Amino acid sequence: MIGFLYQYADTMAVLALTAVGLIVIFGMMGVINMAHGELMMTGAYATSFAYYAGIPTLIAILIGGIAAAVVGIVIERVVIRRFYGQLLASLVATWGLSLVMSQGALLIFGPQVPSVPTPFGSFTVGEQSYSYYRIVMFVVAAAMIGGLWSLFNYTHFGVRARATMENPEMARALGTNVRSIYTLTFGIGSLMAGIAGGMFALTATIGPFLGQYYTPQAFITVVVGGAADIFVGLVASVLSLGAVRTIFTSQFNILIGHVAMLVVALAIIRFMPSGISDWIERRRQRVRNR
Amino acid sequence: MTTAARNAGARRVIGLLDGPNEPARGLVFWLLFGVALIVAAAAPAFMSRFEILNTSNFLINGFVALGLGLIWGFAGILSLGQAAFVGIAGYAYGIIGINLIEIHGNTDLAIVGGLLVPTAVAAMLGFIMFYARLRGVYVAILMLVVTLLFETFLNQTAGPGWFIGDAHLGGNNGLGRFSGVIRKPPSLTFGYGEEPHVFEGKSTEFYYLVLGLLVIVYLGLRALVNSRLGLVLIAVREDAPRTESLGYDIRLIQLAIFCLGAFLSAISGVLYVSWGNFITPAAFSVYNNILPVIWVAVAGRTSLTATVVGALVLVWLSQRLAVEGDFALVVLGSVLVVSMMVAPRGLLLAAGEAAARLLARSRPAARG
Numbered sequence: 001m002i003g004f005l006y007q008y009a010d011t012m013a014v015l016a017l018t019a020v021g022l023i024v025i026f027g028m029m030g031v032i033n034m035a036h037g038e039l040m041m042t043g044a045y046a047t048s049f050a051y052y053a054g055i056p057t058l059i060a061i062l063i064g065g066i067a068a069a070v071v072g073i074v075i076e077r078v079v080i081r082r083f084y085g086q087l088l089a090s091l092v093a094t095w096g097l098s099l100v101m102s103q104g105a106l107l108i109f110g111p112q113v114p115s116v117p118t119p120f121g122s123f124t125v126g127e128q129s130y131s132y133y134r135i136v137m138f139v140v141a142a143a144m145i146g147g148l149w150s151l152f153n154y155t156h157f158g159v160r161a162r163a164t165m166e167n168p169e170m171a172r173a174l175g176t177n178v179r180s181i182y183t184l185t186f187g188i189g190s191l192m193a194g195i196a197g198g199m200f201a202l203t204a205t206i207g208p209f210l211g212q213y214y215t216p217q218a219f220i221t222v223v224v225g226g227a228a229d230i231f232v233g234l235v236a237s238v239l240s241l242g243a244v245r246t247i248f249t250s251q252f253n254i255l256i257g258h259v260a261m262l263v264v265a266l267a268i269i270r271f272m273p274s275g276i277s278d279w280i281e282r283r284r285q286r287v288r289n290r
Numbered sequence: 291m292t293t294a295a296r297n298a299g300a301r302r303v304i305g306l307l308d309g310p311n312e313p314a315r316g317l318v319f320w321l322l323f324g325v326a327l328i329v330a331a332a333a334p335a336f337m338s339r340f341e342i343l344n345t346s347n348f349l350i351n352g353f354v355a356l357g358l359g360l361i362w363g364f365a366g367i368l369s370l371g372q373a374a375f376v377g378i379a380g381y382a383y384g385i386i387g388i389n390l391i392e393i394h395g396n397t398d399l400a401i402v403g404g405l406l407v408p409t410a411v412a413a414m415l416g417f418i419m420f421y422a423r424l425r426g427v428y429v430a431i432l433m434l435v436v437t438l439l440f441e442t443f444l445n446q447t448a449g450p451g452w453f454i455g456d457a458h459l460g461g462n463n464g465l466g467r468f469s470g471v472i473r474k475p476p477s478l479t480f481g482y483g484e485e486p487h488v489f490e491g492k493s494t495e496f497y498y499l500v501l502g503l504l505v506i507v508y509l510g511l512r513a514l515v516n517s518r519l520g521l522v523l524i525a526v527r528e529d530a531p532r533t534e535s536l537g538y539d540i541r542l543i544q545l546a547i548f549c550l551g552a553f554l555s556a557i558s559g560v561l562y563v564s565w566g567n568f569i570t571p572a573a574f575s576v577y578n579n580i581l582p583v584i585w586v587a588v589a590g591r592t593s594l595t596a597t598v599v600g601a602l603v604l605v606w607l608s609q610r611l612a613v614e615g616d617f618a619l620v621v622l623g624s625v626l627v628v629s630m631m632v633a634p635r636g637l638l639l640a641a642g643e644a645a646a647r648l649l650a651r652s653r654p655a656a657r658g
Contacts (some may be wrong), residue, residue, distance in 0.1 A: 009457040032427060071451055082631055087427045088368050089634055092587050099580055196291030212576050216435045218515065223428060262435060270422045 007250060009138045016141035018214045021193030022228065024148065027222050027230040028165055029185055031080060032087055035213025035279045036095040036218055038101035039190050043068040043197030044206045051116045052131050058282060060116070061198035068194020069187045071133035076186040084182075100213060105208035127155035134191070137199055144192060149231045151188075220265045226275015233277030241265060241275070244279050307509060309516025311364075314595035314642060318649060330501055334494045343492045343565075348605050349500045350561045351585075355601035356511060356594060357554030358582045363591030364515055365547045366527030368426060371433030374440055375408040375552040376575035379559025381444075382407035384465040384475035384569055389455035391476040395486050397564070401478070404560035405553060412552030416545040423541070434579060441574035465563075465568025478564045491565035500561055507554065513592050513615065515645070523547060554607050577619065581608075584622050588629045590636020600638050 018040070025033050033039075042105045048065035049059060063176035079097060083090030152158035164171040164181045197210070204210075221241060225233025244264045249257030272279040308315045334342050354376055361367045383404030387397050415436065419429050448461025456473055457465060466474030477616045478489040489496045514520055525533040526540050534540045545586070572578065582601075589600020604622065611618035633640040 020520060042324065079627060079631065086634075088430065089630060091368065091370075091430055092583060093627055093630040095580060095583065096623045096630065099576075099623035100620055103617070103623065107616055107620065209576075214437075216431065216438065219431050220435065255446065257437075258442070259439060262439065266418065266432075269424065269428065270418075273423070273425075 002130075003128055004246065004250065005275055006130050006134065008242060008246045010134045011246045011249075012238045013134065013138040013141045013179065014200075015217065015221050015242055015245075016145065016234065016238045017137065017196035018218040019225075019238070020144050020148065020196065021189040021191070022218045022222045023225065023230040023234050024189035024192065025186060026219070027225065027227045027233065028152075028161075029182065029189075030087075030165075030227070031084065031186070032091045033189075034091060035075065035098035035101055035211070037191055038098045038105075039068045039193040039211075040200070040214055041102065041105060041206075041211040042071050042165065042210065043194030044201035044210060045109065045113055045197075046194070047201040048113045048116055048206055052114060057116060057119055057202070061195060061201075064198030064201065065191045065195035068197060069191035072190020072193070073183055073187045076183050076192075080186070081182075082161060084115075098215070101201065102208045102211055109208070112205060112207045114277030115204065115206050118202050127187035133202060137203075140195075140199060144195070145231060145234060146157035148188075148192070150173055157184070183242040195196060220262065224265050224268050226272070226279075227275040228274065228278035230277070232280060233275050236276040236280070240268070303513075306513040306516045309406070309512075309520075311515040311520050312512050312595065313590075313593045313639065316646075319595075323534055324344065327505065331498075334497055335581050339492060342494055342497050344609075346491065346497045346500050346565060347562075348602050349497075349504055350558050350565060351582075351605050352504045352558075352598045353507060353600050354555045354558040354582050355468040355585050355597050356507060357551035357558075358586045359591050359594055359597030360511060360515075360554065361551035362586060363593070363597070364520065364527065365523045365544060366426070366530075367544060367548055367551075368583075369433040369548075369551070370430045371435075371437035371579055371585060372551070372555050373574055373578035374433065374437035375412060375555035375564065376578070377437075377440060377569065377571075378408040378411055379404045379556035380475075380563035380569035380573055380586045381459075381465060383560045385454050385457040387476045387564075388457040388465075388473045391479065392576040395479070395608040396481060397476055398474070398480045401560055404563075405556045406651045411548050412549045413545065415549040419549070420544040434576075437574050437579055438576070441571045444571035444574070460570075462571055464568055464572075466568030474567045475563045475569065477567060478561075489564070491567065496565065503557070503561075507557070508594060508598060515594065519543075527600070581605075581622070584626045586636075588625055588637055590639025590642070592635065593639050596636055596638040596642065600636070603638075 021039065022033070022036050025036070026110050043064035044059075045064075047060045050060035050063040055063065075094075075097065079093055080090060083093055118131060118133045120136060122129050122131045124130070150158075160171065160176045161181050161184070163174075164176055164178050166183075168178050171181075181225060200206075200210070204240035221234070221237050222230075224241060225235075225237035227233070241261050241264065245257045245261045248260035269275065308320070315622075333345070337345065354372055357375075358369065358372050361369060383397075383400045386403040387400035390399055391397060401496060415433070424432070444464075445462045447459035448463070452459040452461075458473075459465065466654065470497055477491055480487045487608075489499055508595070521537055522533065522543060525536075525538070530540050559569075559573075562573075579606075585601040585604050586597050588604065590596035604625075608618045608622055611621055629637045
């Protein structure tokens with residue numbers, strides 16, 4: 001039981017960390033960024049370089065986040081800006097970008113960079129040994145979701161950002177600099193992706209194709225959650241997809257775990273085309289109208 | 291048949307082949323097309339054995355490019371996973387071929403299986419996606435996810451348990467050449483009895499087979515996009531709800547064209563595996579999925595001609611770059627990003643339109 005809970009928490013942490021940047025960029029802004037995984041890769045690389053330059057692990061992860069944010073802002077200014085409102089075009093352009101970034105990393109840094117040793121040690125329950133770091137990851141993921149939620153709900157910037165996503169013309173008319181809001185919001189999403197990448201750099205090998213593995217999962221998680229309320233959506237999606245994947249992975253293997261997650265995601269999108277959060281929102285309104 | 295009826299029939303055929311839905315048309319285009327055909331037909335006489343088999347490989351890519359151009363450029367359905375159908379076709383052909391080549395003495399059933407299995411998979415996926423009215427972006431990403439799952443699955447089939455009849459799936463070594471097993475996917479083999487005809491991948495014959503098929507498929511698709519169905523496709527692309535309100539079942543139309551796109555990819559798959567007598571899970575990799583998107587997007591997806599020419603030019607270019615160093619994919623990715631920024635409808639198409647405008651402007655002057 002403890003083993004299962006531990007696995008469940010770990011799977012949820014991974015899903016939440018991969019998707020937390022994308023709920024801002026895709027869920028909230030409605031911008032497709034296929035290079036999301038490559039932003040995570042940027043974060044992982046920067047974390048590794050910083051760590052081996054003698055910087056403490058936690059600060060190294062922050063540096064990873066900042067590096068990804070800088071790269072993200074440049075991408076937004078140079079490329080993605082031109083494709084607002086054209087989903088398929090931005091999908092293709094950013095996919096090209098992800099190819100350039102992963103292949104570029106391969107050319108410059110080679111097939112692998114040294115991963116960072118996992119801190120905090122481990123504990124044992126019965127026969128099994130568990131790593132504290134996995135639990136830290138879960139806590140960090142929860143803290144990042146909570147932090148984002150407070151940012152967008154309680155700060156001046158958050159209100160302006162939500163107004164911009166809701167109605168850019170009106171926000172501009174009321175004196176909000178819409179362009180810089182878009183850039184900043186994109187930067188925040190990239191920062192989250194970079195921190196997630198930095199967190200993963202402590203658990204697995206880091207290579208140029210790290211992003212390819214995470215981008216599809218991130219999109220599935222965000223799409224299942226939906227955009228009606230990105231935070232409720234993310235939590236619901238991580239809880240449900242995480243459970244499916246943990247159960248099927250432990251009963252069969254990793255591949256079947258992935259397939260099961262995809263099948264469930266498809267079923268959810270089939271019956272809730274705008275994601276779980278939209279479905280919840282509608283239920284709530286129906287109850288209120290009664 | 292009267293002369294008048296024959297003339298009407300001829301005019302109808304010309305109307306389909308030279309209709310307005312394919313931008314590359316008119317007398318000048320067909321003259322160029324004729325020249326290109328003559329050059330392609332005469333080329334083997336001037337090429338080395340290696341150049342011939344290499345060019346065959348280039349041409350094989352034309353089918354998957356046409357398939358993506360058709361569904362994305364004409365029907366507005368973007369799929370990031372067209373390589374799935376190439377790979378499934380290759381594996382289906384290989385597995386059936388390995389098992390039946392000695393019993394039947396030909397690859398007829400392998401070809402049928404290689405073409406139909408991926409089309410059936412496309413029908414299943416398409417049914418789920420289009421009848422659920424998934425958004426275009428979801429369709430695109432879902433296809434990529436499905437493809438990558440195939441890759442992951444096949445990569446873990448290295449163990450001795452993964453035999454289908456005599457065919458060993460071979461994990462990441464794939465079917466054929468690199469696995470320790472001697473049996474590899476057979477070359478295309480036709481006929482019965484003692485002397486079946488084998489189209490060996492390295493041969494000039496195989497080159498002509500692929501070239502002939504490509505020309506037939508290209509002309510057939512020209513006729514398709516200029517037919518009534520072609521008009522409906524474009525209507526779906528431009529305004530799906532309105533097309534639906536006019537009484538068309540857009541889900542069925544999208545499903546049908548998606549299957550046709552998969553079928554075209556399957557032709558590539560069957561030809562590819564019979565050309566090299568091997569296929570590996572890398573056929574499903576991110577690169578093999580992004581390459582068709584690059585060719586079609588950079589060339590111009592709303593033109594079948596641009597799609598084929600773009601695929602051939604870019605495959606040639608990436609091979610040249612690969613000789614120079616490992617940066618081929620970085621260059622191709624950059625070409626994609628830049629072309630999406632400067633010419634969203636495609637570089638080749640934009641160039642062709644500019645040339646056509648120049649031509650149209652100079653013509654009255656030449657007459658006067």
